[in-house]
Amino acid sequence: MLDKARLDRMITRMRDNTENFLGYPVSKDFDYAELAELLNYPLNNLGDPFVDSTYGVHSNEMERDVVTFFADLFRAKKDSWWGYVTNGGSEGNLYSLYLAREKYPKGIVYYSDSTHYSVRKNIHVLDVESIAIKSQHNGEIDYDDLHQTISTHRNSPVIIVANVGTTMSEAVDDLKQIKAILKDLAIQHYYIHCDAALSGIINAFAKPKPCFDMSDGADSITISGHKFIGSPIPCGVTIVNKANRDRIALAISYTGSLDTTITGSRNGHSPAFLWYTINKMGKEGLQKRVEGCWDTASYAMDEMQKHGIQCWKNKNAITVVFPPQPEEITQKWQLATEESMTHVICMPNVTKEQIDALILDIADHGNKYFPVD
Numbered sequence: 001m002l003d004k005a006r007l008d009r010m011i012t013r014m015r016d017n018t019e020n021f022l023g024y025p026v027s028k029d030f031d032y033a034e035l036a037e038l039l040n041y042p043l044n045n046l047g048d049p050f051v052d053s054t055y056g057v058h059s060n061e062m063e064r065d066v067v068t069f070f071a072d073l074f075r076a077k078k079d080s081w082w083g084y085v086t087n088g089g090s091e092g093n094l095y096s097l098y099l100a101r102e103k104y105p106k107g108i109v110y111y112s113d114s115t116h117y118s119v120r121k122n123i124h125v126l127d128v129e130s131i132a133i134k135s136q137h138n139g140e141i142d143y144d145d146l147h148q149t150i151s152t153h154r155n156s157p158v159i160i161v162a163n164v165g166t167t168m169s170e171a172v173d174d175l176k177q178i179k180a181i182l183k184d185l186a187i188q189h190y191y192i193h194c195d196a197a198l199s200g201i202i203n204a205f206a207k208p209k210p211c212f213d214m215s216d217g218a219d220s221i222t223i224s225g226h227k228f229i230g231s232p233i234p235c236g237v238t239i240v241n242k243a244n245r246d247r248i249a250l251a252i253s254y255t256g257s258l259d260t261t262i263t264g265s266r267n268g269h270s271p272a273f274l275w276y277t278i279n280k281m282g283k284e285g286l287q288k289r290v291e292g293c294w295d296t297a298s299y300a301m302d303e304m305q306k307h308g309i310q311c312w313k314n315k316n317a318i319t320v321v322f323p324p325q326p327e328e329i330t331q332k333w334q335l336a337t338e339e340s341m342t343h344v345i346c347m348p349n350v351t352k353e354q355i356d357a358l359i360l361d362i363a364d365h366g367n368k369y370f371p372v373d
């Protein structure tokens, strides 16, 4: 017999925990009720989204719409890109680094020490050589250290992982400066991947737009779908140069599709969620969504400063960084903390009332004045 009480308890906990959710970059303002019918089908986007397999219960058309939307948003050159909906940003990073390694098996991966933990793990899985680069105070890669480090390994192809929004402070590594370094050192063979899990969409609408997209020289870009867009199932989108995907493509006669993705069976529901939001909002709606977050973030900055809380944020970021807080507060608001900082991420569902309530909690605990560094 189904343990209904147990299920109910779980659902109640889910509801409560979704309430005060300020520290993780996850949107929870979605309503996919219209897609409920899809739960009745074993959707599986087996293989390559652009090559329909003999398995007919799939959402490949929607997946193609989704990747086309992001290829356009990230200014990929017509007919020269490829992409798919992944299980999340981590898989997108793995896939992109896989393509980079297949292109340059003797390459060295350079990434800043503010990079997401999935990158280090993926480097380990792929068994490629790598060097961590210092990051600046704001989380952005230290260009001098990058220049110096690459210069001592000039014979090896360069694989760059650039952050378009670091996990803690949403810092963006500037492709213009990175490419200038490669040019200065006369590096001929390089691959640039942008980990844009949270902030790719945000920065695509920034004016002036930071240099990070395919037209700016990225060979691949990865975003998470459950972060800025919002999805009940973790997912992501990865856009790559088609030539690099062609290098690894294998025809599989069993499925009738091409084996161009990390997993064989793939989630067919998440492309439908992403498609639904993109189709409903369009580019304009997405832009408004970004602007709303910027507005909340500047509100949070202003209010924290008014209350004497030492806070800062990067340009175009929706993440406001402030000193670590006592456990009651980090537990209540689910704030992620790293040594010297914690942060609130002003996702679309975060309200000014929630920001006010958080600030009151901080003030109540008398933790207003923290030494920075």
Ligand SMILES: *Cc1c(COP(=O)(O)O)cnc(C)c1O
Residues within 6 Å of the ligand: 087, 088, 089, 090, 091, 116, 118, 163, 165, 166, 167, 195, 196, 197, 198, 224, 225, 234, 235, 236
């Ligand atoms: C969230 C995040 C990831 C990982 O994405 P998942 O979707 O959680 O797998 C990678 N890089 C950055 C910068 C992130 O913020």
